[in-house]
Amino acid sequence: MPAPVPVHPPHAAQTCAVCDRSLSFAECRHAGPAAVPLCASQECHWVAAQQARLGPFAYASFVRRHRESLARRQAEEARREARHLAQVAFESRESRRLLARVRAEAPSLPEPRPINLPDGRRPEEAVSQARIDRYRAHVLAQIDIARRADSSEDSDFIGDRGTLQREHETAARFAHAPALAGCCDALCRLCEGGCCTGGADHAHLGPLSFRLQLDAEPELSDEALWDRYRVHIPEKSRSGSCIHHTAQGCSLARPLRSPTCNAFYCLELRALQACEDPVGPVLAIQRNYGHFQRFDPGPRPRVVRLALIESGEARWIATRRPRER
């Protein structure tokens, strides 16, 4: 039976007046004796702030619906977490088996490090005018925001500048570890853009991308900026992925790509980059999932290709026809 919804719950109840979760000691102290007890969630604070506007009856019903929606989201989150754990456990057992097989076939090889890779390969399809129009609208809207800031040093860009900082740190790490840089490049080439599926019709371009160009060339018009991107729209791109994602790679040159694209590495590659040891041979285990779809419901991803990477050179060991997931 659902817990009753308190409109003005007594503070002694020690549960959040909105989500009904037990409050921690710190949350109880923070609420103070006169306040409605609330947990630390911003969402609960927002819901509680609607009480004055809605009145007691509508507010009680609002809180009840909010709790139901919260319960649904928590159940979905728990299912996702369970899928995540089961898949990671399955993949690590499978990777160990594959590693043992490779070791048995090449006993002289130093133990390779297994790396899970997504698969960016998808059939190509013609880029429709509707996609180009959406892309243009996005770019012009971002240029408009960029023009409202004085420069890329503006405080509006603090978050995005963190992304630029990450890109510079990775470049500095690679400058001191060229073997690591070569290995990461080889892995991304094998993967063929498994993380580009999030690029859709915006290519992760935000105001900072354009503000940086306007800082360097203040006289650039909106159309001139858009033209820089328009001319690189391919005739065909990978279906269900970024407008610039082609079978030959990204159709945008690095300086035109967003800081997000230039700084991004998936968790597997970030773990490899964080490794203190010199990079040895790597066994790339590619499965048929897109980076952002890895833990989606559906059939379990299967291994489609295996490759050994040594000194930045990849050698296929086994391949299998990709199957859409």
Ligand code: SF4
């Ligand atoms: S960063 Fe990871 S997901 Fe993206 S292309 Fe490289 S290997 Fe693939």
Ligand code: SF4
């Ligand atoms: S712009 Fe290039 S790197 Fe960025 S998501 Fe699109 S295809 Fe990938």
